Amino acid sequence: MKEERILIVDDEEVICNVLDRRLTREGYFCTTAHNGKEALNHFYKDSFSLIISDIKMPEMTGIELLQKVKAIDPKMKMIMVTAYPEIDLAVNAMRLGAYDFIIKPADLDLIVMSVKKALESKRLEEEIEAYHNHMEELVEERTIKLKQAYRTLKKAHLDSVKVLAEAIDAKDPYTRGHSDRVKRMSLAIAKKMGFSEERLENLEYGALLHDIGKIGIKDEVLQKQTPLSSEEYQYIQEHPLIGVKIVEGVEFFKDKIPMIRHHHEHYDSNGYPDGLAGEAIPLEARIISLPDAFDAMTSARPHRGVMPLQDVLAELEKFKGKQFDPKVLEIFLREKIYKL
Numbered sequence: 034m035k036e037e038r039i040l041i042v043d044d045e046e047v048i049c050n051v052l053d054r055r056l057t058r059e060g061y062f063c064t065t066a067h068n069g070k071e072a073l074n075h076f077y078k079d080s081f082s083l084i085i086s087d088i089k090m091p092e093m094t095g096i097e098l099l100q101k102v103k104a105i106d107p108k109m110k111m112i113m114v115t116a117y118p119e120i121d122l123a124v125n126a127m128r129l130g131a132y133d134f135i136i137k138p139a140d141l142d143l144i145v146m147s148v149k150k151a152l153e154s155k156r157l158e159e160e161i162e163a164y165h166n167h168m169e170e171l172v173e174e175r176t177i178k179l180k181q182a183y184r185t186l187k188k189a190h191l192d193s194v195k196v197l198a199e200a201i202d203a204k205d206p207y208t209r210g211h212s213d214r215v216k217r218m219s220l221a222i223a224k225k226m227g228f229s230e231e232r233l234e235n236l237e238y239g240a241l242l243h244d245i246g247k248i249g250i251k252d253e254v255l256q257k258q259t260p261l262s263s264e265e266y267q268y269i270q271e272h273p274l275i276g277v278k279i280v281e282g283v284e285f286f287k288d289k290i291p292m293i294r295h296h297h298e299h300y301d302s303n304g305y306p307d308g309l310a311g312e313a314i315p316l317e318a319r320i321i322s323l324p325d326a327f328d329a330m331t332s333a334r335p336h337r338g339v340m341p342l343q344d345v346l347a348e349l350e351k352f353k354g355k356q357f358d359p360k361v362l363e364i365f366l367r368e369k370i371y372k373l
């Protein structure tokens with residue numbers, strides 16, 4: 034059984050001794066003090082389960098002692114004992130957190146009973162607190178597990194979209210890794226523009242899937258070794274709308290549709306499929322269109338070799354405000370995002 038230590042505080046030696054003897058017989062370990070100050074010293078040094086204190090004492094009253102003890106340990110049980118029964122005093126003591134208020138001369142059995150009740154109540158409070166803490170730990174543990182499961186699920190999801198993006202890139206042997214590069218550069222631009230985590234995540238998927246419509250374009254056109262005829266070029270231009278058709282039935286992809294649909298719009302309205310201009314083009318689509326064009330220009334194509342970087346950058350500059358959003362282009366060049 035837990036060792037219960039009781040601090041008995043009374044300026045009358047006799048009372049201290051009587052209480053000490055009786056409570057010791059009951060199995061408690063008692064310490065006595067003859068005024069509030071002495072009691073406080075014991076209280077600071079030892080740990081007690083309970084304090085029984087007289088109220089009228091020299092140097093420091095029992096009420097002051099009660100206040101000081103409660104300020105340090107609000108859970109400490111204190112039984113107040115007094116030979117001067119005044120209702121105001123009793124009310125005040127209880128209001129300050131005393132557990133019980135007993136009038137002297139008190140029947141010792143009554144005091145023992147109050148002590149037992151106080152300690153039982155303390156034990157219950159501690160048990161409830163421990164249970165509470167345990168519940169909190171459990172909730173915390175479950176939350177961590179749930180977060181881990183969510184992360185795993187999210188990663189699996191992203192991985193499957195990456196596989197899809199690779200499948201798109203594989204349709205055209207000259208664009209291997211294209212979606213991933215567009216994703217990385219788009220995210221870097223968006224971070225510089227102060228996108229929220231949530232918006233970045235959405236952009237990540239949109240950038241990976243922007244060309245998903247190419248799945249519906251015939252390989253012989255996509256992989257053509259000679260320059261495209263105007264019909265073939267028009268046919269390829271259908272890929273943003275084909276992409277929309279592919280994803281529109283899937284709830285998760287709904288907010289990626291603007292990026293898939295508009296990644297070939299031009300800032301000056303000369304793009305496709307809708308001929309939108311300026312800020313009417315969703316910002317995410319304006320972002321994606323730049324690394325998309327840059328990566329196409331820096332990759333070798335069947336009908337032309339790789340352009341030197343300086344020429345590509347000069348070319349991009351030429352299309353500032355025409356094909357590209359000037360602000361996005363500025364960030365792309367200033368931050369050297371093309372080096373990613």
Ligand SMILES: [Fe+2]
Nearest residue numbers: 243244296297
């Ligand atoms: Fe495209």
